[in-house]
Amino acid sequence: MKVSYRGNAISQTANTAIHAIFIVIGLSCVVPLLLVIAVSFSDEQTIAANGYRFLPEKLSLDAYRYLWQEGRTILNAYAVTIFTTVVGTVLSLAVISTFAYPLTRKDFSYRKLFLFLVVFTLLFNGGLVPWYLVTTQVLHLKNNIWALIVPHLFNGWYVMIMKTYFQTTIPDPVLESAKIDGAGEFRTFLTIVLPLSLPGLATIGLFSAIVFWNDWWLPLMLITNDKLLNMQYLMYKALSFADYLSNASGQNYGSIMQLSPPALTFRMALAVVGIGPIVLAYPFFQKYFVQGLTVGAVKG
């Protein structure tokens, strides 16, 4: 992010105060993550007796050993997350770009109608209950991998952003000359429009990959089969069935819950493994995300 130069700077006191504010806020964003990591590397008995600590009083890898024993469940959840993220992002880019492009074409007779169909979904939707009944009973998106992908594929906001992007980056004369050269619509789209729009596609792809990676809503609504749980939902189960973990007397909540303790530290180790990848990848995609956000904000 560019910080523009202004000839007159603020006073030293104000400068210090601003730094102090940002340091406090910054710490509030990082410290909770450090706590989760610290607990995951702590000894279960010490935590049970003394509670969570920012620095482990006694280091232990027990939680990760249990995690390793339960490796199959976790690998399976990771496989589901990675599959839905990759396939979901690619498919949603395909759907969004192919739908957005014709909306930019003034010679497309159904442009206004289709534009209305998209915009209306941004203003009004049927609500959760009809959506749930249609999704599960008509489309049969229940307890299968597509239930974790299909509902997120079409996004009206992304279509609008993509449409604006196409409009501002692809000059009409380029399309016209392609037409004169005898290129068909599909060929023009694949060999001219898409290559010229790679930054826009990358932005929407990034937004959409984050949605798929962080999704726990679709498994909460549509998945009861343990084999199809993704990483986020596994974390949800481990936290919400905490009572089961600590007294080991509950019902069968799936294989992950049949562990004997270290429940307290294990839960946090699971969180480290679950949250880790996005935190590690974050510094690399942050720049592109901020660029995409600012472009979206400026171009509407």
Next chain:
Amino acid sequence: MTRLARLYKNGALLVMTLPGLLLLLALHYLPIGGILIAFKNYSLSGGSFFRNFANSPWIGFDNFEFFLNTPDAFIITRNTILYNLVFIFLGTAISVFLAVAFNELRNRRMAKIYQTTILLPYFLSWIAVSYLFFGFLSADKGILNQLVFEPLGHEGVDWYNRSVYWPYILVFANVWKYAGYNCIIYLAAIIGIDNDYYEAAALDGASKWQQIRHITIPSLSTVITLLVLLGIGRMFFADFGLFYQVPMNSGAIFDVTNVIDTFVYRALINSGDIGMSSAASTFQAFVGFILVVLSNWIVKRIDSEKAIF
């Protein structure tokens, strides 16, 4: 041009839109038709959706009457609206403040670090956030009780069972997660302000504070108004993850954590009460629609380019 000729002329482009169109119709427009369920005594038992629909009797507004007569109807509506109002106004004030302050930072390297840290929570799911909060709020192991309350001689607080604290915790969680994101939006607008204004003001002897008050804030006013209005348009919809995951679905604090979205979810999934949940979700859809249209109408009068339609 005949209808057929027009179809033919647009053939290739139409084929292109087909996947999106099918998804749009199946996932958005079919459920909009499904709103009629709210006016039926719909039962899940056997058969396809359409057969169930045809077989269930029309009951007019009975579901709505039933829903509006529950004490929950008032509580969830109140909670949804009040939380959103606080989020909109407090969230905007804090984000604008942060953006203005951020823009004054001279140390580029530190500014970059700050931006990276305050934007981080935006990328964590509400599940991940619920873990982070649990580390502090767990009654017997959490940092707040262990390292703050008990060493000071206070009794630990049973956070997940005490309603009084949750309005503050939820507001904090929301502002904490989204402040960095909104800060960037405002920062983009600030950077767009022409530097000449500031230089001219400085030459005339305007202090930094005067420059912020008379140049920066007025230049941001359109963006602020637009984002506030968009927020007001969404005022009948709550962030399900915030209200369901962060309080860890704890029943003892439903009076301050239950919002329309969590109520609909629980009525549908936990109780299987289609009548009640569809009445609540339809109520939300229609009132929400009115708010969106109203706020968009105002947005359009301010800046027609920013309006959704």
